[in-house]
Amino acid sequence: MERTAILNKEKNFVSCVLYLHNDGAHIRDFLNTVCGTMEEHFEKYEIVCVNDCCMDNTIEEIHRFLEESRGNHVVSMINLSFYQGVEMAMNAGRDLAVGDFLFEFDRCLPDFEPSLIMDVYYRALEGYDVVAAAPGRDVALTSRLFYAVYNLGSRNTHKLRQERFRIISRRAVNRVNQMNAYIPYRKAMYMNCGLRADTLVYENQKKAGSARNREERSTRSSLALDTLIIFTNVLEKFSMLVSAILFSVMMIMFAWIVYSIFSTVRPVEGWMSLMTLISFGFFMMSVMLTLIFKYLSVILNMSFKRQHYVIEGVEKLTK
Secondary structure (H helix, E strand, O other): OHHHHHHOOEOOOEEEEEEEOOOOOOHHHHHHHHHHHHHHHEOOEEEEEEEOOOOOOHHHHHHHHHHHOOOOOOEEEEEEOOOOHHHHHHHHHHHHOOOOEEEEEOOOOOOOOOHHHHHHHHHHHOOOOEEEEEEOOOOOHHHHHHHHHHHHHOOOOOOOOOOOEEEEEHHHHHHHHHHOOOOOOHHHHHHOOOOOEEEEEEOOOOOOOOOOOHHHHHHHHHHHHHHHHHHOOHHHHHHHHHHHHHHHHHHHHHHHHHHHHOOOOOOOOOHHHHHHHHHHHHHHHHHHHHHHHHHHHHHHHHOOOOOOOOEEEEEEEOO
16 A cells, blocks of 8 residues: 555655745744645655855744654755845755756745645646745735836836746756856846746635735845846836837927927027927936847846855755
8 A cells, every 4th residue: 555655656756945044933834735745746855055144943843843843854954154035046946956846935924725836837748847836815015016016117028026936847947057156136037038838827725914024025126126136127118118209209399499489489598499498308317228138138038147146055854
């Protein structure tokens, strides 16, 4: 009976990359969900934890979980030298993982049913190289606003939204790594690598909440701006809109000057020419900014800035 159960397990080797930053309050519940699912359905798997400078009892809770657990979990811990944010941390975890499929958990928040992990996996087996699980409610207003702006300026047909976790195939990992050595925003890179992607929306069981400190908010704000510049043409569209408005103002001023020449209206001497000159100057400045934004967009598409994470050490955690 036990042999039959083993034969029925999935043969693919999967890696689970967990981002850790002060998750001590719910890390054990999350590990129960992930490790339990992995042990039940897969013959071979690994858990890669990325410690992004946790200041609470997260690491102690992980050690306690492994000591009390009955499973033979293969767990590695990447300790970053200082706080570097979720993107850098997950890049480090992805580079260490060796599975045929990689689960990426951006937050250790168990607000989904364990079966959702396998739903995402089975969806990937249908021919999708990237499959995400997205919460259906309690999404922060700032997140909704960011994704609305991103999707407005993105040329990709698959729209982004807030995701809790995703699975990516080894082919997708290799494709993204071939595109560039530095991955500034993983979700956007996955959607732009040319492979099939899908998103499963689930009804989350609890509100995610927000316990981010000033450093985390600053990092995410900077990441949001970089993402909009690199992966969308929002700045180009905005600059073109400003150029169109200023051009309209300039034409109105020019028409008013022509009208005043052939009418009895006599504006203040020098006022019309000054306003026309100012309108023309702002219009040309806006045109130059549009060209600059377009030029920078081309450069960024050719080669992203190179930046690397800094690792303090890697541990193998065993019972």
